[in-house]
Amino acid sequence: MEINSDRLWSRIQALGEIGRTKEGGVTRFAFSSEDRKATDQVMEWMKEAGLQIYTDSIGNIFGRRNGLEEGASVLIGSHIDSVVNGGKFDGVAGVLSALEVIQVLEENNEHTKLPIEMVIFVNEEGSRFPGGLMGSMALAGRLPKDIVDTLKDSEGITLREALNEFGLSPDKIKEAHCTKGKFEAFFELHIEQGVVLEDQNVPVGIVNGIAGPYQLVVEISGRSGHAGAIPMYLRRDPMVVAGMAIQEVERSAIEEGETIRGTVGKIEAFPGGHNIIPAKVEFTVDYRDIDPENRLRAVNRLKNFIERQCKKRKLQYKIITTQDTPPTILDQRIVNFMEETAEENNISSFTMPSGAAHDAMNMHSLCPTGMIFVRSREGLSHCPEEYSSKEDLTEASSLLLHTVIRTANGILEKIKS
Ligand code: HGY
Ligand code: MN
Ligand code: MN
Numbered sequence: 001m002e003i004n005s006d007r008l009w010s011r012i013q014a015l016g017e018i019g020r021t022k023e024g025g026v027t028r029f030a031f032s033s034e035d036r037k038a039t040d041q042v043m044e045w046m047k048e049a050g051l052q053i054y055t056d057s058i059g060n061i062f063g064r065r066n067g068l069e070e071g072a073s074v075l076i077g078s079h080i081d082s083v084v085n086g087g088k089f090d091g092v093a094g095v096l097s098a099l100e101v102i103q104v105l106e107e108n109n110e111h112t113k114l115p116i117e118m119v120i121f122v123n124e125e126g127s128r129f130p131g132g133l134m135g136s137m138a139l140a141g142r143l144p145k146d147i148v149d150t151l152k153d154s155e156g157i158t159l160r161e162a163l164n165e166f167g168l169s170p171d172k173i174k175e176a177h178c179t180k181g182k183f184e185a186f187f188e189l190h191i192e193q194g195v196v197l198e199d200q201n202v203p204v205g206i207v208n209g210i211a212g213p214y215q216l217v218v219e220i221s222g223r224s225g226h227a228g229a230i231p232m233y234l235r236r237d238p239m240v241v242a243g244m245a246i247q248e249v250e251r252s253a254i255e256e257g258e259t260i261r262g263t264v265g266k267i268e269a270f271p272g273g274h275n276i277i278p279a280k281v282e283f284t285v286d287y288r289d290i291d292p293e294n295r296l297r298a299v300n301r302l303k304n305f306i307e308r309q310c311k312k313r314k315l316q317y318k319i320i321t322t323q324d325t326p327p328t329i330l331d332q333r334i335v336n337f338m339e340e341t342a343e344e345n346n347i348s349s350f351t352m353p354s355g356a357a358h359d360a361m362n363m364h365s366l367c368p369t370g371m372i373f374v375r376s377r378e379g380l381s382h383c384p385e386e387y388s389s390k391e392d393l394t395e396a397s398s399l400l401l402h403t404v405i406r407t408a409n410g411i412l413e414k415i416k417s
Helices: 005-016 033-048 091-107 134-139 159-165 172-174 197-200 238-255 292-312 330-345 390-408
Strands: 052-055 063-067 071-079 116-121 183-191 204-210 212-221 262-264 269-271 281-290 316-324 349-354 369-374
Touching: 005 033, 005 091, 005 390, 033 052, 033 063, 033 091, 033 116, 063 091, 071 091, 071 292, 071 390, 091 183, 091 390, 134 212, 134 390, 159 172, 159 238, 172 238, 183 390, 197 349, 204 330, 204 390, 212 238, 212 292, 238 262, 238 269, 238 281, 238 292, 281 292, 292 316, 330 349, 330 369, 349 369, 369 390
Parallel strands: 071 116, 071 183, 183 369, 204 349
Antiparallel strands: 052 063, 063 116, 204 369, 212 281, 212 316, 262 281, 269 281
């Protein structure tokens, strides 16, 4: 039983055309028309593979293949929404390899004891509505309260309006919360987005831990004015403190621990004229760490820094936490099980942590969860140059296939998550 590499590869390329940018990347935000077109295309392919399709109240899309017996399903999947001008493999590799696995089982008339389901999680990236991992958070019952009214995109459109527009019912999204026991296990295949597998010269990774993202939006407000007429000593300029805070993000990430990563990816000045002292500056902060204590120290250090500097310069500030997903250590028995499966099928793999966040972090709270990485060329991701080879994608999908067969036939010892 083999993965059909040509079909997998051509589908990834086809999806990469939906939301394609002039630089050859992909911009496909959750709940956008491109997202709708891409999910419609994947659902076409799911129907061809004979899957029973259903959607939950936040818009996650599932496809089910029955087992020989009733019981908890083995779930596989990822996301297809993207960052701005991102790559065509991020998330998509996981969704289309999941579909490929189920289609190969169907074509080979291979039946498993337990049902198998695939999933397309909504809004994993949080590109339009800050935060992210939204579809899997909903499943795990981790959605922050009133999220539909507090989250707005850069045009000021609330998540509520976007969900309505997308044909979903904002007041029902909490119904997506599912019970423990619904899923036997969850496996996510994803591109590595780093350089470790390339450095190890290994095509496939088995993930043993996932750094937790703590994300903030910081708003600093002062007094706007004419860039030439207002003397320096009379200014209350929010851009100055924003600049100092951005340096403090780097300092705190370097000084508060070995494995912390701190990033400011987006900054905006309002009103944003070249000769106007800004009234307000807004920027994002993204901390990641596998160690929750270090991460918390860095976050608190930044918050105190901003408070001190704003007080000194008579500025106002607001800090909104848009994501606080704890670091996830995956169950060693799952990691061993996947290493054993790789060995049994002569797939060379390397066990490693993930610096990027994934839906698997939320699924880990619901059921035994594992992740498979595909080598990324030069570790490039979240950019048009993102690339994984057809051979590596096939190798990793083959590990997913054998892991799913073994789990759906009860080989995975009962692991209570
Ligand atoms: O931000 C992340 O780690 C993922 O790409 N959403
Ligand atoms: Mn991503
Ligand atoms: Mn991703």
